[in-house]
Amino acid sequence: MTTETQSTKGIWKVIGASSLGTLIEWYDFFIFGSLSIVISTKFFPTDNPTAAFLSTLATFAAGFVVRPFGALFFGRLGDLIGRKYTFMVTLMLMGGATFLIGCIPSYETIGFWAPFLVLILRLLQGLALGGEYGGAATYVAEHSPKGQRGYWTSWIQTTATFGLFISLIVILVTRTLMDEEQFDSWGWRVPFLLSLFMVYVSYLIRKNMDESPEFKQAKSEGKTSKNPLKESFGNKYNLKFVLLALFGAAMGQGVVWYTGQFYSMSFMKTVMHLHTDQADMILGIALLCGTPFFIIFGWLSDKVGRKWVMLTGMALALLTYRPIYEQMYQITNVANKEEIVAQKEEFFEEVKTESGKDEIITHKSHYTDGTILTTTTTKHISNSIKNSISTKQNITISGSNYVFLILLIFIQIIYITLVYGPIAAFLVEIFPVKIRYTSMSLPYHIGNGVFGGLLPAVSTYLATNAQTQNDAEYYLAGLWYPIIISAVCFIIGSLYINKSIYAKNQ
Amino acid sequence: MEFLKKILGIVWIILALATAYFCIVQFGFPKLQTGHQEDLVFGLIIVFILTPIVSIGLGIFGYFALKGEYDESKM
Numbered sequence: 001m002t003t004e005t006q007s008t009k010g011i012w013k014v015i016g017a018s019s020l021g022t023l024i025e026w027y028d029f030f031i032f033g034s035l036s037i038v039i040s041t042k043f044f045p046t047d048n049p050t051a052a053f054l055s056t057l058a059t060f061a062a063g064f065v066v067r068p069f070g071a072l073f074f075g076r077l078g079d080l081i082g083r084k085y086t087f088m089v090t091l092m093l094m095g096g097a098t099f100l101i102g103c104i105p106s107y108e109t110i111g112f113w114a115p116f117l118v119l120i121l122r123l124l125q126g127l128a129l130g131g132e133y134g135g136a137a138t139y140v141a142e143h144s145p146k147g148q149r150g151y152w153t154s155w156i157q158t159t160a161t162f163g164l165f166i167s168l169i170v171i172l173v174t175r176t177l178m179d180e181e182q183f184d185s186w187g188w189r190v191p192f193l194l195s196l197f198m199v200y201v202s203y204l205i206r207k208n209m210d211e212s213p214e215f216k217q218a219k220s221e222g223k224t225s226k227n228p229l230k231e232s233f234g235n236k237y238n239l240k241f242v243l244l245a246l247f248g249a250a251m252g253q254g255v256v257w258y259t260g261q262f263y264s265m266s267f268m269k270t271v272m273h274l275h276t277d278q279a280d281m282i283l284g285i286a287l288l289c290g291t292p293f294f295i296i297f298g299w300l301s302d303k304v305g306r307k308w309v310m311l312t313g314m315a316l317a318l319l320t321y322r323p324i325y326e327q328m329y330q331i332t333n334v335a336n337k338e339e340i341v342a343q344k345e346e347f348f349e350e351v352k353t354e355s356g357k358d359e360i361i362t363h364k365s366h367y368t369d370g371t372i373l374t375t376t377t378t379k380h381i382s383n384s385i386k387n388s389i390s391t392k393q394n395i396t397i398s399g400s401n402y403v404f405l406i407l408l409i410f411i412q413i414i415y416i417t418l419v420y421g422p423i424a425a426f427l428v429e430i431f432p433v434k435i436r437y438t439s440m441s442l443p444y445h446i447g448n449g450v451f452g453g454l455l456p457a458v459s460t461y462l463a464t465n466a467q468t469q470n471d472a473e474y475y476l477a478g479l480w481y482p483i484i485i486s487a488v489c490f491i492i493g494s495l496y497i498n499k500s501i502y503a504k505n506q
Numbered sequence: 507m508e509f510l511k512k513i514l515g516i517v518w519i520i521l522a523l524a525t526a527y528f529c530i531v532q533f534g535f536p537k538l539q540t541g542h543q544e545d546l547v548f549g550l551i552i553v554f555i556l557t558p559i560v561s562i563g564l565g566i567f568g569y570f571a572l573k574g575e576y577d578e579s580k581m
Contacts, residue, residue, distance in 0.1 A: 065555055
């Protein structure tokens with residue numbers, strides 16, 4: 001009893017130290033995206049083509065290109081010198097890069113150097129993230145009692161969602177502590193600078209941790225790899241498992257994760273025209289309600305096997321994405337709603353600009369189900385250039401529509417927890433200790449960084465094409481990307497993954 | 507089941523070739539030719555990152571499947 005309690009206490013310490021560090025890494029990674037609008041005005045002015053080019057690189061490169069390289073670089077190190085030291089390095093690298101982004105003078109002060117330095121630091125963030133996750137998942141899995149890896153590693157799986165949360169909360173608190181001008185002037189740097197403190201705390205906790213017992217044993221027996229990269233990808237036997245992990249699990253998981261957590265947000269804001277604050281709040285509530293299911297499905301995968309838990313998530317996603325998004329679209333589709341004509345409001349405002357003036361006409365329409373549509377038409381009247389008109393729609397919902405939308409997003413979060421909860425344990429178990437860090441990190445980061453990361457761009461492309469061709473359901477066209485990827489992944493996973501793949505390394 | 511896994515190997519290879527065609531001809535090159543810098547970066551990523559991973563990776567996976575490397579006895 002005492003030994004069991006001590007052992008449980010020990011694993012909680014391992015989980016706490018690993019999860020905190022990984023959570024901070026996700027926080028660091030997401031803070032850049034959450035503050036992208038401020039960052040672009042400070043470092044990447046759109047009127048400068050070079051800066052705009054660097055901005056695009058910073059956005060794409062850190063997410064897609066560098067993460068798999070980080071997985072290879074740090075995965076190799078982790079298999080050579082150990083998990084603990086490697087993911088300490090990735091933590092310091094991520095924290096240092098984030099802190100330095102907060103210190104860089106703006107484009108106005110140092111010119112071209114500002115976007116260039118931000119790009120370099122953003123690439124370092126991507127590298128660090130590529131190395132961190134595999135290390136933390138491997139470290140926890142190798143500490144876990146037999147038959148409980150799904151449950152214990154699922155705590156690591158919650159960190160990506162919590163990292164996004166914390167980043168939003170820190171920004172929100174910083175914004176409320178100062179006025180808009182202060183935030184725009186220097187306040188936006190606070191979330192970046194705060195990272196140094198968080199990383200230091202995490203470092204203090206992590207530095208007293210022991211190396212993973214499985215790696216320690218392999219090292220003492222001289223069974224560690226001399227060349228993890230060659231053994232992982234140059235050896236046909238291992239390469240076939242890397243490919244199976246990618247095409248039979250990680251690829252589908254990546255697109256389901258990005259659809260539920262990011263595409264849904266973009267859909268609410270740009271297609272449904274939902275008010276930004278309301279969309280953020282709805283996603284936040286759904287994420288909060290869904291997060292415990294990472295643990296539940298991680299635990300379940302210990303009982304019934306990883307494969308079918310993950311594949312159930314993919315199957316449900318590919319079968320229900322279109323009906324779910326159709327329902328979401330209809331929630332704000334005012335064409336099917338009854339307007340309360342008596343409550344219609346109209347405002348007119350004239351604002352002087354540098355080149356002339358803006359005539360702003362705002363129409364506010366109320367509907368019987370509580371929906372409010374605000375349409376703002378701005379006529380830009382210029383003395384020097386041609387006049388132009390821009391229209392913006394903003395919708396707020398309430399009552400049952402609000403609850404229903406949370407439910408629809410929550411369902412997608414459940415799919416995420418199904419595919420993502422058990423995947424760390426799955427990836428760890430299909431590779432042997434000596435090449436585990438390297439072999440599991442690469443398919444994970446290709447699945448998430450490349451297949452998942454490209455989802456917004458590819459889906460937007462598909463939706464735009466459908467709109468150009470006058471497809472009545474153009475707003476659903478972007479879903480073909482996650483549906484097709486999930487379908488292929490489901491077929492490969494269900495046919496080619498079998499228990500003997502991971503039973504040998506359990 | 508083992509037979510089905512092998513036969514599907516051909517499907518994966520065809521899918522790899524189809525993806526290469528779609529990514530390069532339909533998606534990648536048109537992006538590279540728009541003249542917008544954002545599209546240029548995106549096009550480069552499609553052509554030089556996504557296409558090799560999907561096409562070569564899926565092609566090798568299909569080849570392994572066709573050769574019976576994923577048979578129960580070889581796992």
